[in-house]
Amino acid sequence: MSLTDFLHGVETVVVDSGPRPIQTVRSSVIGLIGTAPLANEVAFPLDTPVLVNRRQAAAMIGATGSLPQAIDSIYDQGGALIVVVRVADAQTENEQLSKIIGGVDADTGAFTGIHVFRAAEAECGVSPMILIAPGFTHQRPLGVAGHTVTAQGNGYTQATVAFTGGGAGAVLPTAKPIITGGKITGLEFDSLGFGIVSPLTATVTGDGTGATITIQIGASANPVVSELKQLADGFKAHIIADGPSTTDAAAFAYRNDHGTRRVFIVDPTVSGWSVKTSTYALEHSSARVAGLISRVDNEKGFWESPSNKEVYGIGGLGRPIDYAYGDKNSRANILNENEIATFIRDEGWYLWGNRTCSADPKFAFLSVSRTGDMIDISIAKAHRWAVDRSITKQYFEDVTASVKAYMRQLRVRGAILGGDCWVDPEFNTEADISQGHVTFSYDFTPPYPAERVTFRSHLVSDYIRNLFA
Structure with missing residues (x-):
């Protein structure tokens, strides 16, 4: 209202300046992806985010696939909010990993696989801050381990490279040739592929001639974790990744595939009670660790480390982990030294390990990294009024x-x-x-x-x- 307008009487002018309170965002929403072939199609449609806020809400998930046990393991630790994404069951491990990874449906334009988490905030009202895919993050499937330019050729100003071979079900790599002075001097890989069981052939085509490249095959980074990293960066979330649970050397090789604060590795598997088989059975530990983080957040705060907190429902470990106070050569300490969390038994089973895979020591500790994220997100979200x-x-x-x-x-x-x-x-x-x-x-x-x-x-x-x- 203009102050020059005539008014004979009393008016009220609302002044909305002043500071606004900032509400901390939910820190412990778990994003869980997996399979459940017998799930109710209406309650848990494929490639759709579904919010589960208690154990009873997952009653129609069925008893098969990876999701039922993971949900049970999470709720063994206490209450939690879970954004569940169910993907279709596949015949082979390679095909299943591809369905977990997903992307964008070519016909509908809808997100599939882990990319469905992008729609979680719009459809469920919450954004997942802890990402897990039990059963699909422990593998190091065969992919491109290196390449050698056996002939650089001449006359190239533009070129492409195509890959053939790899065996049935293999997901082939993608790459772009590097051109220097008309010669092919190397390849820049966008994806290393996975599930490759037979030799790969790289064919270079372009306006030059004579370039040939030999591809070396070896164990490569887990493709699900690699794909989750970009989501974790965008969400300011953390991935709880399962280690291989075989040997220390395999765990160290797995750790060396990652250099981001967004990845927190847990090894080995644990045995938990299976209501399906009525006995203890080995399961991937990421679900129990995610549930533990949620419990610690609720009881202590997001700034509290989940390490040295009891994990409920563990009957044993998938491989022996020794630990003794002050013993620098114990397996638990060696794993921790290599930024791999594990479990120790001392009047209960406890998560043991604080460190992420961060190449930047500033974010070495999981609790420090998560605290920074919670503050950054909360301040940003609380100030839409300031735009x-x-x-x-x-x-x-x-x-x-x-x-x-x-x-x-x-x-x-x-x-x-x-x-x-x-x-x-x-x-x-x-x-x-x-x-x-x-x-x-x-x-x-x-x-x-x-x-x-x-x-x-x-x-x-x-x-x-x-x-x-």
Whole structure:
């Protein structure tokens, strides 16, 4: 209303300036993908996100496939929100991995496989922050392990490469030739393929001639984890990946396939009670670990490490893991040293290990990485109100006050040691503001887990005098 309008009487003008409270997003929503051939088609349609908030809600999932046991393992740890994606059952492991990976349906344009998680927030109202695919992340199937340019050829300005062979059911790699001075000097791979059981032939075509390439085959990174990484980056989520559960060497090779904070590896498998067979049976441990993280989030907070917390429902391990206090050569310690979490038995079964696969030591600890994500997402989501507002001094004060208040709240709860928010003139120039671009800076320090506790022991004779005091 204009102040120049005539009014004889009383009016009320609503002033909506001031800071807004920031609500922390749900940190422990689990994204679970797998198979359940006997599931109710209406309750659990294929390639569709379905929100499950309690064990009873999964009653129509059936008793076969990977999903029923995974859901049971999660709820053995306590309450959890799960976004369940069911994919069709396949005849071979390679075909099943491809269905889990999915993509976009060529006919309908709908997401399939793990990409269905992209629709979770729109259809279920929550975004998964812990991603698991029990039974489909432990493999290191054969794929491209290397290549040799046996002849560089001449006269190339453009070229493509096609792959043939690999055996029945193989998913072939994709790559682009690298051209230097008219010669083919190598290949840039977009995908290494998987499930390759026979030799691959690479054929280069283009406007030049003479280039030939030999392909070497070997164990490669798990394709489901590799595909999940891009989703995890976008969601600011973490992948709980199952290790191979065979040997230490195999676990170390698996670990070396990844260098991102988004991957947290757990090895070995565990035995849990199967209601289907009425006996203990081996199962992949990622579901129990995801349920544990959800329980710790609910009881302690997202900033608390899940390591050294009891995992419920474990009857044993898929391979022996020895552990002793202070023993640097125990298998548990060696696995942890190589950024692989495991389990130890000491008056119960406990998850043992804090470290992600991060190449950046700043995000080595899972709890630190998740704390940073929760704060970043919460601040971003809480400030949609700040978009398209008029840029004034009051506007800057309102936003910074909101973030400062949130940091104080987190510090009181123990989620951070301290934090601040400010406006840096260097990033808010006249040119920036005239284009509608404003920048706020904030910092915080998360609490770090006490992974190594040292007691310094001194044996002295000083206290003998107390005998005669």
